[in-house]
Amino acid sequence: MKSILHNKETQLVESAMNTIIDEHIKLIHLIKYEEIAGLIPTITDAKHIFIMGAGRTGLMMKAAAMRLMHLGYEVHVVGETTAPAIMEGDVFIAGSGSGTTSGIVSAAETAKKVGAEVLCFTTNPSSALAQLAKHTVTIPAAQKQERDTAVSKQYAGSLFEQSLLLVFDALIQTLWELDGSTASELWKRHANME
Numbered sequence: 652m653k654s655i656l657h658n659k660e661t662q663l664v665e666s667a668m669n670t671i672i673d674e675h676i677k678l679i680h681l682i683k684y685e686e687i688a689g690l691i692p693t694i695t696d697a698k699h700i701f702i703m704g705a706g707r708t709g710l711m712m713k714a715a716a717m718r719l720m721h722l723g724y725e726v727h728v729v730g731e732t733t734a735p736a737i738m739e740g741d742v743f744i745a746g747s748g749s750g751t752t753s754g755i756v757s758a759a760e761t762a763k764k765v766g767a768e769v770l771c772f773t774t775n776p777s778s779a780l781a782q783l784a785k786h787t788v789t790i791p792a793a794q795k796q797e798r799d800t801a802v803s804k805q806y807a808g809s810l811f812e813q814s815l816l817l818v819f820d821a822l823i824q825t826l827w828e829l830d831g832s833t834a835s836e837l838w839k840r841h842a843n844m845e
Contacts, residue, residue: 670804671813678814681791687822689786690744693768694724694826697742701767703729703758704746707812712746715819721837722826729758739766747771748792748811750778759783772815790814 694700700719704712712728719726727734729743737743743762747755750773759769763783771784774792781787792803792811803810827837 674803674805674810675814675817678791678810682818683789686786686788687818688825690770690788690822691826691829693742693770693785694719694744695829697724697768698740699725699727699735699737699742701727701729701734701737701741701743701762702745703743703755704815705752705755707808708746708748708815711812711816711819712744714816715744715746715823718820718823719826721840722823722830722832723840737762737765737767741767742770743767744770745772745780745784746815747778747780748774748808750775750780752780756780756783772818774811788818790818 700716702712702716702719703709716726716728741762743759745755745759750756750771756779759771759780760783762769769780769784770786770788771780772788772790773781774790775781776787776789781789790811792808792814
């Protein structure tokens with residue numbers, strides 16, 4: 652009995668992995684890559700970069716902040732105790748599936764008010780956050796409130812959150828190629844107190 656159950660569980664895990672990968676393969680053909688490339692000049696010209704997201708999206712944005720730091724950018728995660736004030740010449744990069752998360756929209760308003768540029772990743776290009784942004788990357792995934800299994804069979808905003816990590820990693824890879832630094836140079840900035 653135990654081996655039959657184990658076999659069923661194994662098949663379910665494999666099926667889940669295939670579902671997730673299939674959704675990403677479908678999604679990568681819908682992404683507008685020029686939207687991602689459009690972020691590059693603003694990022695490379697930034698004095699400081701401020702990153703923000705909430706919940707699981709926030710975790711993906713923190714991963715992006717780490718990689719930007721490895722590339723040599725001055726990066727701060729909004730809400731961390733060491734984050735300074737945002738100022739003119741800085742860039743605020745937000746991730747929000749809905750584009751309506753109040754704290755993120757408020758932070759974008761503050762950034763814009765002081766003369767910083769706003770960039771965002773969202774599923775909703777007509778959202779309040781997108782309206783404040785100089786550049787918006789639209790990730791065509793279901794919002795967490797939607798239950799549309801035609802878009803994603805995964806729970807809540809999982810497809811958006813996973814895609815956000817992949818899209819930002821593609822951006823990081825591109826910035827790295829344009830920069831020309833070696834992996835050894837980046838490694839010098841890797842955490843050495845873990």
